[in-house]
Amino acid sequence: MQIRSRQTGFTLIEILVVLVVVGLLASLAVFTMGGSSQQRELENEVRELYLLMQTASEQAVLNNLELGLKLEEDGYQFVAFQDQTGDWKASGERMFRARSLPEWLTVTEFIESDAPRLASSEDTLLPDVVFFSSGETTPFELEFTIGNGSDTMHVLASDGASPMDWRKPGDEGSSG
Secondary structure, three states: OOOOOOOOOOOHHHHHHHHHHHHHHHHHHHHHHHOOHHHHHHHHHHHHHHHHHHHHHHHHHHOOOOEEEEEEOOEEEEEEEEOOOOEEEEOOOHHHOOEEOOOOEEEEEEEOOOOOOOOOOOOOOOOOEEEOOOOOEOOEEEEEEEOOOOOOEEEEEEOOOOOOEEEOOOOOOOOO
């Protein structure tokens, strides 16, 4: 009498089909949750500027000097006030080097124009936002959007005395 052994398990084809289906579902989930690459890049650009502005504010207090943020058409740079000459010079720190922004990113500035600037109007590196050694800043609001018609907006703002606030799309005035 012959005893037949019955083998149980999955065939290689069945295992491969399951792996392909799981891979497709995983890639679909990542694609759906990720959002557009421009939205992610917008958030990364705003995060970088937010962290640099916080660092500049802390450096101004710690080193007892005035630092500024100069917004330009295609980017921004940090400048430092020179007590000896009474004007602004590009910051020598590598962290505060001039940076460019992507051409699709639109920055709208709302900056209090009568705030003290510490320099003459002829100064070519006159900053838009000043981080004072007292811990205060120039009151400002910067809006970042993708192009001009986007509803995705990030806002960096401060009333001058309070800490800087980062409002992300969907936030209702909470800091980030």
